[in-house]
Amino acid sequence: MSETPVLADQAQHVRVLGKHGAHPYDTKGNELKDLGVDDAQSALDFCGFIFDQVFVQPEKIQASKKRIVKKESENESNNT
Numbered sequence: 001m002s003e004t005p006v007l008a009d010q011a012q013h014v015r016v017l018g019k020h021g022a023h024p025y026d027t028k029g030n031e032l033k034d035l036g037v038d039d040a041q042s043a044l045d046f047c048g049f050i051f052d053q054v055f056v057q058p059e060k061i062q063a064s065k066k067r068i069v070k071k072e073s074e075n076e077s078n079n080t
Contacts, residue, residue, distance in 0.1 A: 007053055010046040017043045 021035050021043075 004053075007050060010050055014043050014046045014050070 017035065017039055020032060021040075024032050024034065026032055
């Protein structure tokens with residue numbers, strides 16, 4: 001599956017949020033702003049969207065394609 005700009009941007013943002021949450025200091029030892037509940041919820045929402053697009057939607061598309069092929073096959077059988 002090719003990566004879309006939206007998915008790439010969301011994945012990058014989740015990475016940044018996770019890194020910031022795990023390492024609340026910059027490279028010079030300065031404490032960074034704490035992440036809030038809204039940031040955590042955003043990360044969860046972004047992950048949910050990414051998982052849906054990468055894992056769920058392709059399966060739904062495949063299932064739909066199989067149903068269409070089955071219906072076409074049934075129609076051909078009924079027409080003969």
